[in-house]
Amino acid sequence: MRPVLMAAVALLAIGGPSRVHAQQATVPPSSAARDSFAPILDSVRATPAGRSLPAIDRFTWGDLSIPAGAAVDGPVAAARGNVSVRGLVNGDVFAIGGDVVVHAGGEVTGSALALQGKVVVDGGRVGGGMKATAPFGIAAAEAEPRLTGSAAVIHALKISAGWLVVVLLVGLGVIVFSGAQLEAVVQALENRFSTAFVVGVAAQVGAVPLLALLCLALALTIVGILLIPFAIVAYILGVAGLVTLGALAAASVAGHPVVRQGRNVRTRAVQSMVTGTMLLTLPWLASALLVNSQWGGMLARIVAVAITWVAASAGLGAALMARGGVRRVHLHVSRAPVSPDGWQTPTPIGGIVAARRPTPTPSATNGTAH
Numbered sequence: 001m002r003p004v005l006m007a008a009v010a011l012l013a014i015g016g017p018s019r020v021h022a023q024q025a026t027v028p029p030s031s032a033a034r035d036s037f038a039p040i041l042d043s044v045r046a047t048p049a050g051r052s053l054p055a056i057d058r059f060t061w062g063d064l065s066i067p068a069g070a071a072v073d074g075p076v077a078a079a080r081g082n083v084s085v086r087g088l089v090n091g092d093v094f095a096i097g098g099d100v101v102v103h104a105g106g107e108v109t110g111s112a113l114a115l116q117g118k119v120v121v122d123g124g125r126v127g128g129g130m131k132a133t134a135p136f137g138i139a140a141a142e143a144e145p146r147l148t149g150s151a152a153v154i155h156a157l158k159i160s161a162g163w164l165v166v167v168l169l170v171g172l173g174v175i176v177f178s179g180a181q182l183e184a185v186v187q188a189l190e191n192r193f194s195t196a197f198v199v200g201v202a203a204q205v206g207a208v209p210l211l212a213l214l215c216l217a218l219a220l221t222i223v224g225i226l227l228i229p230f231a232i233v234a235y236i237l238g239v240a241g242l243v244t245l246g247a248l249a250a251a252s253v254a255g256h257p258v259v260r261q262g263r264n265v266r267t268r269a270v271q272s273m274v275t276g277t278m279l280l281t282l283p284w285l286a287s288a289l290l291v292n293s294q295w296g297g298m299l300a301r302i303v304a305v306a307i308t309w310v311a312a313s314a315g316l317g318a319a320l321m322a323r324g325g326v327r328r329v330h331l332h333v334s335r336a337p338v339s340p341d342g343w344q345t346p347t348p349i350g351g352i353v354a355a356r357r358p359t360p361t362p363s364a365t366n367g368t369a370h
Helices: 002-013 031-045 149-191 193-218 222-255 265-289 294-321 362-369
Strands: 059-061 063-066 071-073 076-079 083-085 088-090 093-096 100-103 112-115 119-122 130-133 140-142
Touching: 063 076, 076 083, 083 093, 093 100, 100 112, 112 119, 119 130, 149 193, 149 222, 149 265, 149 294, 193 222, 193 294, 222 265, 222 294, 265 294
Parallel strands: 059 076, 063 083, 071 088, 076 093, 083 100, 093 112, 100 119, 112 130
Antiparallel strands: 130 140
8 A cells, every 4th residue: 555655644744734623614725735635635546445535625634623513514524634523424524644533422424534544433423434544554454443431331341241152152062072171170270270370381481382393393204394284283273272171170160169069060060160251251341341441441451361361371281281181180198197096996807806905904003013
């Protein structure tokens, strides 16, 4: 998108430092600005992102504002300025070298396009599509609107709820088809949490070097070179499986203290996994509720990421210790010392009569005393 980049540089270079704060209908640029802007606009219009740009006489030079309560027929366009919409625009809105901001109460019935800028929906509404270029005009792409207020909170809550549903569905599938493997990882995580966390962190650090060594070893032979793509895919799938198994095990361990012990093992496993997953999702829900607060939202996201990373790392380590759930990891508990009198019993065991400890007779006791 070189023409877009060149156009943006030219737009910043011409026109002088003055900016017009317009709160009225579209004001065309001066004749000199029009003459300088016309070839630039033509070059931008030749790109896919600028095909829908209006004629030059529809452009305002500088900032353009549609006040609240006003209704303007589109297209509305601004060059080297922002377009602030607080009223109604019946049509499309364009900005070259600036942003398109739709404030609360504002509405754009058509599309919003910002070249060398961004589209910001600040409580308003855009009926059509929203497109913007990167800050330096490298490529045009679909713009994700920057939501604020209740819209931002609802959007963040939807993302958190969507991930919660995905994790629950995957967890139910693992319990149904690989319940024994999950239980083995859960036991390893419960018995040796600290060791599992250290192993998980070490696995994260060595994952990429291990893959590089694997590819290097395969590259030593001709047949191995052909197997490198398959080995990479198998390695990635294996790591993804271990991470998933470990994360579900961590969620199950988090839910164990809350779930009552029942007779049905599978039911208890499902309840623990669901409860633990919801508990681990609570920090993300708090982050979603604080999305409009700069410092509060950032702190909540840091806490959520830290908790999730610790749980996933410990779960990954437990999955490696349990070899993907193939074997169970138990604690080596030392036995309590046995009393020397504990084996003595008058009852025969296995055909062998236990001996009794001899007791001194009264006469022997009296003789000893004398």
